[in-house]
Amino acid sequence: MPETTMAATLGGVSLDAGDHLCVFYRGQEERDRLLLPFLAEGLRAGHAVLYLGREGEKDTIAARLGGRGNLEIGEPEDGHLRDGRYSPEDLFERLDDWVARTLSSGAAPFGRTAGDMSWASRLMSPGLVPELVGEEIAVTRWLRQYPLVVLCLYDLDLFGGELIIPMVKAHPKVWMAGTLVENPYYLRSTESVVRR
Template sequence: MAQHTAAAGQETAVSWDGIPVAPGDHLCALYRGPTERDELVRPFLADGLRAGHICLLLAAPDDATSFRETLAAHETPSGDGPSGRLQIKVPQDGYLEDGAFDGDRMLRRMADWSAEMFHGHDGDMARLTADMSWAGPLLRPAFIRGLIRYEMRVAPWLGSYPQVGVCMYDLEVFGGDLIVPLVKAHAKIWVGGRLVENPYHLVG
C-alpha cells in the first residue's frame, strides 16, 4: 500500500491525554470505567474535529449515540454525510458484521476506509478510537486468540497513512487472560496517566 503523507503546512499535531503522539502510532489505553473512558475520548476527538482531522469512533451502540451527541458541537461544516469528519461505527459494522468476530475482514474494511478517506476525500490526518468493552461477553480462548492476532496486525495498516489509533480496554471488564497477551500487541501503552514504550511488543 502506498504511503500517504500530510500536505505541507497542514496541522498534524496530535496528543492523547495531553501527551504528544505521532502519526502511525498504535496505542493501547487501559482505563477503569466509562467515566475515565469518556474523559479520554471526548477531548481526543473534539480536538481532532476542531483541527479538521477525520475522526472515527468504534463503540457499542449505546455509547456511540452518547458520543455522537456530545461531539456534534465540534463537527466542521465538511462533516455532513457518511464521509464526514466525525464517523461513528458499532461492532456490527465490522468486527461482528455477520455475528462472529473476523479480524481479517475488519482489517480489510479499515484499509478500504483509509484509502477512501485519504484518496477520495483528501484527508490529511485521522484519529481512530476503538472502545472494546463490547467484547467482554465474548471472551473465550478462541476469541482471545483471534483478537490478539488482529491487534498485532493493526500497526502496519495505521502506518500506511497519517493516522493515530487508540484501542481502549476497560480493566473493570477485562482480566489478565486478555490484558497480558494484549499488551504485547501494542508498541505503546497508556495507563494511569502515563504513556510508556512497551519493551515486550511483538510484531505480528
C-alpha cells in the same frame, strides 16, 4: 475552516503518526475523559475521525461531539462483529474503506481512530485471545502506511489478565494511569505473544 495540523495528543501527551496505543481505563467515565477530547481535538484540527464504540452509544457520542467535521461513528456490528461473531476481515474492510474516502482521497490530511473493545468481554474464550492479538499486530502494520493514530480502548473492569497481558504485548505503546509507555514488551508476532 479549522487550522489543519498533523499532530494528535492523548491526555496532553503528544502522539506521532503511526502510533498504535493500547489504552487501559476503568469505567466509561474515565474512558470519556480520555476519548472525547482526543476525538474533538481531531475534528477541530480538520482530521478524519473514526470511532467504533460500544453498542447503543452512536447517537450519544455524536451529540457530545456536536456532530461536526469529518466524523464517523460505528458500533461493534459496524467493525469487529458480523451477526454477533468476531470478524477481523470486516474490521479491515471498514478501515480500508474509511481511509480511501478520507485520507487517500485527500479529504483529510491526517486521521485518528479509536475502538472501544468492550464488545469482546461478551465473547471471551481461549480461542478469541490469539485472534485479537493477531488483529492488533496487523493493525500496527496496516496503520503505518498512513498519517494516522489508532487507540484501542480496554476497560480494566471488564477484562482480566488472560486478555490484558497479551494486549500489552500486542501494542507498541501502552497508556495506563495517565502515562504513555513505549512498550518494552511489544512483540511483533502472534507466536511470541500467545502460546497455543
